[in-house]
Amino acid sequence: MQVCRTVTDCRKRVSAYRQSGETVGLVPTMGFLHAGHMELVAAAKSRADRVVVTIFVNPTQFGDASDLDAYPRDEARDLAMLREAGVDLVLIPEVIEVYPNGDETIVETTRMANMLHGEVRPGHFRGVTTVVARLFNFVQPDFACFGEKDYQQLQVIKRMTQDLAFPIEIVGVPIVREADGLAMSSRNVRLSDEDRKAALVLSSALDTAEALTSPTVENLREAIASAIHSEPRATLRGLDIVAAETLDNISGPLTAPAAIMLSAEFGGVLLLDQRVITP
Ligand code: AMP
DSSP states (O other): OEEEOSHHHHHHHHHHHHHTTOOEEEEEEOSSOOHHHHHHHHHHHHHOSEEEEEEOOOGGGOSOHHHHHHSOOOHHHHHHHHHHTTOSEEEOOOHHHHOEEEEOSOOOOHHHHSSTHHHHSTTHHHHHHHHHHHHHHHHOOSEEEEETTSHHHHHHHHHHHHHTTOSOEEEEEOOOBOTTSOBOOGGGGGSOHHHHHHTHHHHHHHHHHHTOSSOBHHHHHHHHHHHHHTSTTEEEEEEEEEETTTOOBOOSBOOSOEEEEEEEEETTEEEEEEEEEOO
């Protein structure tokens, strides 16, 4: 496995793959890898000759400097996991490599970035699309894998890729969960024991909603909100039920696939979960 710290080095190696006629899949991450990330790696490996993983904690997508500082990191462990999984190349750039002249040039999906989770995290999706566009240009893969856990992010990236005509396929990968149902996240290690137990309310609220026999946007919302409010350690941050692809507002009985995007805070740690319900 090759480890590159510079864009120039990464490009040189990827172009060698290309010259041999090999296809390239990209998995962008912020490191501190877990089984969820490894599922993206497995999806990429099953589709491409070569898999490139990036590890970059992107400062432009964090609103809060303390959240950025608290983001967990363990490069040695990440590299061991990626080597074990048979990854070909890992790009671990410093901030100066990715933003050599700052972030004068940004990429933003104007509507989709500022709705829903974007409304409570201003600038977050603009940071994500800005860095992903740069990573796409650095690596120029045939496809890139993203988790459905970050549902709005996946839709925003699909839209950016389409609008800017990147010749890159976006592959969505289903959520990987802990045995008890909690969606895997690098942030889970920051939960206290009590909050770790309380956080199960996210997946159980979605299970309850999914079990409704005649789902409407209103009764889904009611079922989820009351489940979250029944857990005193949880503070509901976002609950959006929207058209699965466009993220448009919907109401009344479900007539097409709807995405439920849920976020809540547990002792200062923001966790996400989501479910697509098909009527
Ligand atoms: P992150 O390192 O948190 O930026 O995540 C990198 C990629 O892994 C993103 O595309 C995430 O959606 C994806 N991911 C994170 N957690 C999971 C999970 N539990 N299941 C599937 N994909 C995930």
